[in-house]
Amino acid sequence: MSDSIKDAFDYCIKQGAEYADIRCKDIQTEVLDMEDGIVCNISSERSRGYGIRVFIGGAMGFAATADEKNLTDTAKKACEIAEAGRLLTSNPIKLAKKEAVWGTYRTPYEIDPFTVPAEEKIKLLAECHAIMRKTADVAKTMSIMNFRREDVIFADTDGCRINQSFLQSSAAISARAVSDNDMQVRSYGNTLRAGYEMIIDMQLEQNARRISRESVELINAQQCPSGFFDLLLTPTQLQLQIHESVGHPTELDRIFGSEAAFAGTSFITPDNLLKKEQIKYGSEHVTIIADATADCAGGLGTFGFDDEGVPAAKTVLVDKGMLAGVQSSRDNSIKINRLSGGMGLSDGWQNMPIVRMTNINLMPGDFELENLIGGIEYGFMLDENKSWSIDDKRVNFQFACEIAYEIKDGNLTGKIFKDPIYTGKTTEFWGSCDGICHAGLWRVVGVPNCGKGQPMQIMRVAHGSAPSRFRKVKVGVSDDK
Amino acid sequence: MINKNRAGDIIKKLLSFVPYEADVNIDGGENSVTRFAGSEISQNISTEDAVVTLTVYDGLKQASCSTNVTSGDGLKKISDDVSAMLASSSDGEFEYEPGCNGEVNENKKDCELNETFGIKNRAEIISRQIKKLSSEYFASGALSLNKRFVSFGNKRGAFRYSEFDEVRYNTVITHINGESGGGGCIGYNACPPDTDAAFDEAYTRAKMARDPVSIEPGQYTVILSPAAAADLLTYIVMPICAKWLTDGDSYAAGQLGKQFFGRGITLCDDAANNLTRPLFFDYEGSPRKTLKLIEKGVIENYLHDTKTARRMKTGTTGHAVTHAGDGGYAMNIVMQPGSTTIEDMIGSTERGLYISELHYTNYVNPRALLVTGLTRNGTFLIKDGKLCEAVTNMRFTQNLKDAFNNVTAAESKTTPADTYYSATIAPSLRIEGFCFTGKS
Numbered sequence: 001m002s003d004s005i006k007d008a009f010d011y012c013i014k015q016g017a018e019y020a021d022i023r024c025k026d027i028q029t030e031v032l033d034m035e036d037g038i039v040c041n042i043s044s045e046r047s048r049g050y051g052i053r054v055f056i057g058g059a060m061g062f063a064a065t066a067d068e069k070n071l072t073d074t075a076k077k078a079c080e081i082a083e084a085g086r087l088l089t090s091n092p093i094k095l096a097k098k099e100a101v102w103g104t105y106r107t108p109y110e111i112d113p114f115t116v117p118a119e120e121k122i123k124l125l126a127e128c129h130a131i132m133r134k135t136a137d138v139a140k141t142m143s144i145m146n147f148r149r150e151d152v153i154f155a156d157t158d159g160c161r162i163n164q165s166f167l168q169s170s171a172a173i174s175a176r177a178v179s180d181n182d183m184q185v186r187s188y189g190n191t192l193r194a195g196y197e198m199i200i201d202m203q204l205e206q207n208a209r210r211i212s213r214e215s216v217e218l219i220n221a222q223q224c225p226s227g228f229f230d231l232l233l234t235p236t237q238l239q240l241q242i243h244e245s246v247g248h249p250t251e252l253d254r255i256f257g258s259e260a261a262f263a264g265t266s267f268i269t270p271d272n273l274l275k276k277e278q279i280k281y282g283s284e285h286v287t288i289i290a291d292a293t294a295d296c297a298g299g300l301g302t303f304g305f306d307d308e309g310v311p312a313a314k315t316v317l318v319d320k321g322m323l324a325g326v327q328s329s330r331d332n333s334i335k336i337n338r339l340s341g342g343m344g345l346s347d348g349w350q351n352m353p354i355v356r357m358t359n360i361n362l363m364p365g366d367f368e369l370e371n372l373i374g375g376i377e378y379g380f381m382l383d384e385n386k387s388w389s390i391d392d393k394r395v396n397f398q399f400a401c402e403i404a405y406e407i408k409d410g411n412l413t414g415k416i417f418k419d420p421i422y423t424g425k426t427t428e429f430w431g432s433c434d435g436i437c438h439a440g441l442w443r444v445v446g447v448p449n450c451g452k453g454q455p456m457q458i459m460r461v462a463h464g465s466a467p468s469r470f471r472k473v474k475v476g477v478s479d480d481k
Numbered sequence: 482m483i484n485k486n487r488a489g490d491i492i493k494k495l496l497s498f499v500p501y502e503a504d505v506n507i508d509g510g511e512n513s514v515t516r517f518a519g520s521e522i523s524q525n526i527s528t529e530d531a532v533v534t535l536t537v538y539d540g541l542k543q544a545s546c547s548t549n550v551t552s553g554d555g556l557k558k559i560s561d562d563v564s565a566m567l568a569s570s571s572d573g574e575f576e577y578e579p580g581c582n583g584e585v586n587e588n589k590k591d592c593e594l595n596e597t598f599g600i601k602n603r604a605e606i607i608s609r610q611i612k613k614l615s616s617e618y619f620a621s622g623a624l625s626l627n628k629r630f631v632s633f634g635n636k637r638g639a640f641r642y643s644e645f646d647e648v649r650y651n652t653v654i655t656h657i658n659g660e661s662g663g664g665g666c667i668g669y670n671a672c673p674p675d676t677d678a679a680f681d682e683a684y685t686r687a688k689m690a691r692d693p694v695s696i697e698p699g700q701y702t703v704i705l706s707p708a709a710a711a712d713l714l715t716y717i718v719m720p721i722c723a724k725w726l727t728d729g730d731s732y733a734a735g736q737l738g739k740q741f742f743g744r745g746i747t748l749c750d751d752a753a754n755n756l757t758r759p760l761f762f763d764y765e766g767s768p769r770k771t772l773k774l775i776e777k778g779v780i781e782n783y784l785h786d787t788k789t790a791r792r793m794k795t796g797t798t799g800h801a802v803t804h805a806g807d808g809g810y811a812m813n814i815v816m817q818p819g820s821t822t823i824e825d826m827i828g829s830t831e832r833g834l835y836i837s838e839l840h841y842t843n844y845v846n847p848r849a850l851l852v853t854g855l856t857r858n859g860t861f862l863i864k865d866g867k868l869c870e871a872v873t874n875m876r877f878t879q880n881l882k883d884a885f886n887n888v889t890a891a892e893s894k895t896t897p898a899d900t901y902y903s904a905t906i907a908p909s910l911r912i913e914g915f916c917f918t919g920k921s
Binding site (some may be wrong): 033038039040041042043044045046047048049059060061063064065066067069076078080082084085087088089090091093117118119122126139142157176178180182183219256257258259260261262264337350351352354375387388389390391392393395396398400419420421454455477 | 512513514515516517518519520521522523524525526527528529530531539542543544545547548549550552559562563566569570571572574600601603604605607608611619622623625651652653655658661663727728729730755756770803804805828840841843845846848849853854855857874876878903918919920921
């Protein structure tokens with residue numbers, strides 16, 4: 001531990017702090033952005049700083065600085081802020097117990113993307129553009145690569161000392177077709193905690209061919225019909241369905257109202273948890289686990305320890321359709337007499353940890369894809385999200401996808417529809433799930449832009465799933481007008 | 482916080498390191514937020530940071546590096562890094578074009594909001610407000626003070642610096658049975674916000690929100706509060722960004738100079754309006770023009786940076802937010818008021834809904850200007866010209882072209898509402914035939 005961190009802790013203790021912790025984060029990013037085969041942005045960014053959180057008399061203060069030389073002054077400011085908070089803290093903030101651990105963690109990877117020359121990355125993306133632009137009528141092609149390295153040191157007055165290093169790689173391509181009154185897009189991409197090897201494994205060129213063809217076909221396709229239909233959702237749509245209707249409502253800070261004035265609350269109430277009430281969340285096919293451990297390889301929510309020094313864990317959120325757990329950090333898990341679930345995370349040194357999703361995964365079933373399709377008389381397979389909205393208690397949702405593949409009499413017909421929208425209510429929707437594909441079709445999709453908190457924190461989370469079938473879902477809104 | 486002299490020194494030093502055409506941006510300040518939940522302060526933070534960005538150009542090549550490590554060799558490092566990136570990049574679309582060198586009104590703070598919204602003041606304000614609540618209600622929200630500076634310089638000798646304080650406040654007051662009312666405000670040095678008035682409005686709405694009824698989706702006449710109206714206005718203005726047009730995302734493509742919305746809709750982007758963020762130059766250093774966006778329903782201008790302007794063979798409007806050619810974004814949206822009062826708007830509505838806030842609005846299809854979202858924190862039935870019982874939250878899926886052709890009344894008073902970049906100035910609006918497609 002550096003002298004400046006020790007001095008900062010000493011200052012906090014002298015001010016009467018029950019507890020203090022510090023996160024030093026050094027984050028480097030690289031972005032490479034191309035449009036129509038031409039580089040439009042190549043940039044890098046470094047952000048390094050120190051965030052100190054202190055608890056005095058049951059009130060919390062947090063201050064952050066980019067300059068290590070200011071650490072003691074920053075500790076002083078955190079203490080002043082905590083003192084000010086005591087003016088309105090009738091129920092002192094307490095923290096659930098944790099072990100004082102010393103540990104390290106490093107994202108496993110094969111190729112450091114920061115060592116791969118920009119020329120090589122540009123060449124790969126340029127090849128994708130060339131393939132997409134071969135398809136007649138593609139109006140615009142876009143692509144991006146994004147890499148992030150995050151080195152984190154965590155220390156606290158309980159004796160924790162943790163060093164972690166995360167590596168994130170991302171690539172995405174898209175093709176757009178335009179008519180006088182319409183634009184249709186098909187996309188392909190992913191973001192994982194991995195090295196450049198994941199970019200190589202993505203088979204960008206093969207997918208470039210597919211998405212450019214489909215974008216043009218969509219321009220000429222009919223609007224997706226409205227009504228109640230059976231749906232098969234692929235992982236690129238399921239990821240956001242899980243995120244919005246399971247991830248957020250099972251965050252314990254939301255359940256206790258901490259986000260009431262901004263992101264909203266949850267249909268799950270503190271009483272539900274304290275009285276251990278049984279809540280039916282979905283059908284018996286639905287088991288959802290928050291998994292921050294190395295078992296979820298590549299997930300953006302995979303780490304060794306959270307930003308409160310709690311080891312990565314697995315928490316069953318939904319067990320065979322029944323609510324079984326919630327996501328928590330130290331200051332809220334104690335309110336339900338539990339230890340932290342290890343989900344106290346901040347998006348950078350400048351923000352304090354709050355409850356954030358890790359990898360929220362819908363566990364695989366045992367269906368073959370053909371069996372799920374075979375059980376649909378008339379319906380659609382929906383792929384890739386393009387619009388999302390859900391109410392402040394996480395009940396009423398509405399999503400739009402890029403493409404609907406028609407299923408008729410148990411077969412994909414080859415016909416596609418544009419602009420599919422579906423809507424529903426959380427527990428009814430998950431209750432309508434009657435089949436999930438096997439582990440061989442299960443994949444992790446990164447969500448690198450989850451916003452929560454004031455000031456807004458943009459967190460990187462992930463969701464694993466396999467294609468899943470839902471019965472009699474409301475599709476479209478045109479019949480409501 | 483980096484003052485004007487220090488910003489100038491950093492910019493000069495960085496520019497001296499590189500032999501190319503170059504722009505330097507510095508953006509930073511101190512952001513302090515006091516959050517409260519369950520009528521107690523729950524999070525209380527302060528962060529100080531400054532990010533320096535060096536963007537260099539060589540022929541058709543461009544590269545950019547940012548850092549917040551300005552001490553030691555931090556600045557030299559980004560100049561070395563950006564030169565290496567430039568060498569390994571390939572040609573882009575355009576050669577360097579400096580932002581417009583027109584005169585910029587250099588903003589100077591005429592008062593320090595820290596004296597009113599400092600660490601202790603914020604706790605005292607929230608504490609005082611919460612004492613107004615009866616025991617059946619509790620409050621959540623956030624009160625923030627963002628002391629911010631922005632600076633720009635380039636090799637051509639341009640130098641800009643501006644500083645301002647921004648106060649944002651929002652609250653939701655909830656009855657123990659779960660019904661809630663919301664309010665909020667935003668302000669700058671020239672016109673600080675009245676947080677007490679916003680709290681009182683939220684409390685009034687919370688008391689009115691008791692025992693809501695559930696009504697069926699369908700088409701309703703709605704009266705939108707200024708905050709709800711401002712929310713929808715941002716979804717009209719975003720696609721006027723020129724990049725959205727060239728990407729095929731915008732409803733406004735091919736519509737310049739054409740009647741698109743109703744004649745009662747007049748919008749501009751006006752950095753000179755002191756109720757909005759007082760930043761008079763953009764990311765490329767160009768003066769932020771006061772720009773007519775929609776005049777009596779006719780789309781008058783698109784929002785440009787230098788790159789989208791060249792692509793569309795026009796000049797920048799001073800709305801750059803990056804050097805990557807992301808197009809122009811409006812940060813100072815002002816809607817012209819109407820001629821009626823909110824009381825008259827409600828009084829002349831036989832049956833409709835009053836909407837306090839919208840939640841999670843998002844495009845379903847920006848090209849068609851189709852958006853969805855929900856009502857929140859106070860939705861009330863209007864019957865025979867009077868506000869009546871509360872209703873549960875409703876989902877709308879609405880074409881905004883249709884909505885803004887069906888505005889039948891606008892309030893004569895406008896109010897700043899907190900939207901993503903800054904304050905948006907909007908009146909209350911009455912819209913006929915607003916389409917609700919679901920309910921919570």
